[in-house]
Amino acid sequence: MSKSSDNSSSYPRTEVWQGEQEIFKKGLEELYSVKTRYDSIVDDNGPSIILNNDVVLQAYSDIINRGCRIRLITEISAKNISYCKKLSKLSDLRHFGGVKGNLGIVDGLRYGASAKSEEKKFPTEYIYSTVKSFVEQQQYFFDMLWNKSIPADIRIKEIEEGIKPNVLETITDPLEIKHEYLNLIKSATNEIMLIIPTKNAIRRHADIGVFQNLKSIISKTKDNKINENMKIRILISGINNHHFMTERQPEKIQTTTLVSFAQSSIPYIELRNIETDSTTNSVIFVIDKKESLVIEIKDDTKEKFVDSVGFATYSNSRATVLSYVSIFESFWNQSELVKKLKESEELQKDFVHIAAHELKNPIQPILALTEILVKEKPDENEFQNILKIIDRNAKKLFQLTNDILDVTKIETNNLTLNKESFNLNDLISDIVEDYKDQIKIKHIKLKHEIIYFDKNDDGKEVVDEKNETQEKQLDYENKIKAVYIPADKIRITQVISNLLNNAIKFTEEGIIKILVEKKPDEQKVVVSIKDTGTGIDSSIANHLFSKFITKSKGGTGLGLYISKNIIEAHGGNMWAKNNKNGKGSTFSFNLPLLL
Numbered sequence: 001m002s003k004s005s006d007n008s009s010s011y012p013r014t015e016v017w018q019g020e021q022e023i024f025k026k027g028l029e030e031l032y033s034v035k036t037r038y039d040s041i042v043d044d045n046g047p048s049i050i051l052n053n054d055v056v057l058q059a060y061s062d063i064i065n066r067g068c069r070i071r072l073i074t075e076i077s078a079k080n081i082s083y084c085k086k087l088s089k090l091s092d093l094r095h096f097g098g099v100k101g102n103l104g105i106v107d108g109l110r111y112g113a114s115a116k117s118e119e120k121k122f123p124t125e126y127i128y129s130t131v132k133s134f135v136e137q138q139q140y141f142f143d144m145l146w147n148k149s150i151p152a153d154i155r156i157k158e159i160e161e162g163i164k165p166n167v168l169e170t171i172t173d174p175l176e177i178k179h180e181y182l183n184l185i186k187s188a189t190n191e192i193m194l195i196i197p198t199k200n201a202i203r204r205h206a207d208i209g210v211f212q213n214l215k216s217i218i219s220k221t222k223d224n225k226i227n228e229n230m231k232i233r234i235l236i237s238g239i240n241n242h243h244f245m246t247e248r249q250p251e252k253i254q255t256t257t258l259v260s261f262a263q264s265s266i267p268y269i270e271l272r273n274i275e276t277d278s279t280t281n282s283v284i285f286v287i288d289k290k291e292s293l294v295i296e297i298k299d300d301t302k303e304k305f306v307d308s309v310g311f312a313t314y315s316n317s318r319a320t321v322l323s324y325v326s327i328f329e330s331f332w333n334q335s336e337l338v339k340k341l342k343e344s345e346e347l348q349k350d351f352v353h354i355a356a357h358e359l360k361n362p363i364q365p366i367l368a369l370t371e372i373l374v375k376e377k378p379d380e381n382e383f384q385n386i387l388k389i390i391d392r393n394a395k396k397l398f399q400l401t402n403d404i405l406d407v408t409k410i411e412t413n414n415l416t417l418n419k420e421s422f423n424l425n426d427l428i429s430d431i432v433e434d435y436k437d438q439i440k441i442k443h444i445k446l447k448h449e450i451i452y453f454d455k456n457d458d459g460k461e462v463v464d465e466k467n468e469t470q471e472k473q474l475d476y477e478n479k480i481k482a483v484y485i486p487a488d489k490i491r492i493t494q495v496i497s498n499l500l501n502n503a504i505k506f507t508e509e510g511i512i513k514i515l516v517e518k519k520p521d522e523q524k525v526v527v528s529i530k531d532t533g534t535g536i537d538s539s540i541a542n543h544l545f546s547k548f549i550t551k552s553k554g555g556t557g558l559g560l561y562i563s564k565n566i567i568e569a570h571g572g573n574m575w576a577k578n579n580k581n582g583k584g585s586t587f588s589f590n591l592p593l594l595l
Contacts, residue, residue: 014129020122023114027126030106031059037069039142040104041096043116044075047083060090073145075099076155088152095155096145105142111135166317174306178208180314181285181293185213188287192232193328195274195284199237201297204305214269235274235331272335284324291316292324362393362400403558407547410565417488417569421594424483424492424525425450428514431496435504443509450483451517483518483525484594487570492591495563499529499587502559507533507584520593524572528588535578535585544576567591 017023031038042050050056063070070091075098076084087093102123103113110130114123129135157163171177185192192214196202205211218230283295291314298310315321369386372378378386409415425448432448439446485492496514503512510532517526536544545564547557564574567589574589 012129012131014127014131014134017112017126017128018124020124023124023126024122026128027104027112028055028059030104030110030112031056031063034063034066034068034106036107037071038063038104038106039071039108039139039146040102041073041099041142041145042102043099044077044080045116045118045121046074046102047080047087049122051083051086057090064090071142071146073099073142073149076152076159078159081156081159084152085156088156093152094146094149095152096149103138103142105135105139108139109135111138113138164316167315168317168320169314171312171314174309177295177309177312178305180312181295182209182213184285184287184291184293185210186217187291188217188230190229190231190288192230193284193286193325194233195235195282195328195331197237197274197281197283198297198300200300201283201308202236204303204308208305218269232269233328233332234269234271235328235335236271237274272332273338274331274335284328286321286324286328289325290321292321294324362396365393366390366397403562406562407558410562415565415569417491419486419488421484421486422489424485424527424591425516426482427489427493428496428516428527431493431500432514435500438504439512442504442507444504444507445511447511447513449513449515451515483516485525485591486594487591488566491566492570495566495589496527496529498559498563502587503529503531503533505533506535507531510584518593523593524590525593526588526590528586530579530584530586532579532584535583536576545574563589 017026050060060070072087072091072093073096074080074084074093076093076095084093101113101115103111105111110128111134112126112128114126171180194214196205214232214234218232281297281300283293283297285293285295293312293314295312296310297308299308302308369390373383373386406415428448432446435446500512500514512532513528513530515526515528515530517528519526545560547561567574570591572589572591574587576585576587578585
């Protein structure tokens with residue numbers, strides 16, 4: 001085939017080539033006339049057209065052999081990846097998604113373009129121009145796409161390894177936003193983060209089925225089992241006061257609160273309240289920490305979702321998605337902090353009320369009875385009874401003061417221990433003796449049980465158990481094996497006394513056991529106080545060892561909090577549970593043995 005002359009010397013012209021034959025012939029002439037570079041954009045069918053025509057392939061090879069450059073942009077997909085791999089060896093190939101139509105520029109002087117092609121077929125119409133301003137404009141367009149496109153080897157690797165390309169897309173059609181939103185929910189596999197910033201937005205989300213879709217991805221899997229791997233967290237405005245529709249039929253409408261909705265899906269859906277203001281104007285949605293959708297709320301007064309939204313931004317870019325993850329986590333942690341601060345404020349108020357009440361209770365009889373002693377001068381028997389009442393209330397006042405001081409020491413990390421080595425069973429024996437009169441008031445028996453884990457000559461574990469009751473006034477020193485611990489004797493007495501007081505307070509009749517388990521192999525001793533009382537109230541079970549938690553008519557709710565911190569300061573642990581038989585509870589703690 002003869003080569004064309006330099007067409008740039010001809011007068012500027014624009015023309016339309018018609019038919020495959022003419023386009024093929026004149027197109028080859030342009031390819032053979034390239035002196036420096038050939039820039040081309042082809043749609044996804046373009047690579048197959050080039051590689052299925054030996055003559056065109058030869059022309060490309062000729063351009064490279066003459067030391068010229070070919071820059072080629074196309075949309076590389078799974079459909080044309082095999083062609084693109086071969087084409088990348090003949091040219092500088094790059095990927096740009098959504099390419100429509102074809103164009104070519106020779107040496108920055110001549111331009112040609114056609115509409116979208118069919119696979120392996122040449123176009124039937126082709127626009128050709130040498131008008132300088134028009135060619136320069138197209139060259140600028142090509143260079144802009146070239147700078148934004150992805151090298152072919154990166155795109156090919158993404159397809160072969162199943163990696164989604166980074167996308168940052170703006171969606172302006174409200175119906176498309178709704179469709180994309182619901183589809184993203186259904187595609188989630190591990191985790192969903194969702195911020196709904198306004199009360200009206202909650203209702204609109206319910207109307208389009210967001211909440212039901214969230215629940216369905218938990219409850220429905222391929223084998224119809226609960227998806228235990230799914231974690232859903234929602235930040236929402238005023239979670240306690242909103243209802244949404246669960247079923248609409250001609251004869252009835254069923255609704256539920258968001259809290260009930262979440263509780264029915266626990267532990268898979270967590271709700272937290274978010275404090276919003278006028279600047280919070282977007283729904284933020286993240287799935288699997290891989291994709292995000294941010295939806296602008298254009299008009300929050302609108303009833304329908306599609307009328308309320310402006311535009312949405314979708315992205316699967318790691319940097320973009322992680323930035324929204326960071327925003328969500330910040331709001332999530334902030335919400336928890338606000339919740340704790342509010343709870344703390346309520347607890348402080350409760351404590352002031354409880355402390356004032358508890359202080360008032362012993363102070364009033366002390367003042368009143370002291371006045372009687374001074375003014376009325378009672379007889380000896382009445383005098384002694386009054387002194388006992390004053391003494392009892394003074395001790396209550398003293399205990400309350402000590403509890404408040406202990407809490408202050410714990411909160412400021414100033415709780416000090418005066419450790420010494422002593423026999424724990426001797427201490428328990430003395431405490432049991434001190435409680436002899438107190439348990440006579442109720443129908444309660446107090447038992448001290450020792451379980452000693454040891455090993456015989458064969459290395460097998462042996463359990464030696466001794467049971468003693470308060471009724472027999474037994475000498476524990478001679479009958480119970482010693483359990484020596486390095487601890488603060490006064491503080492451990494405080495802990496055991498506190499647990500015994502609680503057990504007696506909540507037990508009207510039955511048995512209270514103090515069980516000591518010595519475990520040399522674990523280098524620990526476990527002490528348990530087991531009662532037959534009312535048990536642990538379910539409403540406080542998860543916060544049993546927190547400050548100011550109490551279900552009794554009297555008391556500050558500080559005893560268990562102080563006791564747990566004393567045990568932990570010794571390197572031990574404290575826990576509690578209701579008994580399996582449904583009667584009473586068991587409070588336990590462990591401490592290191594003396595080595």
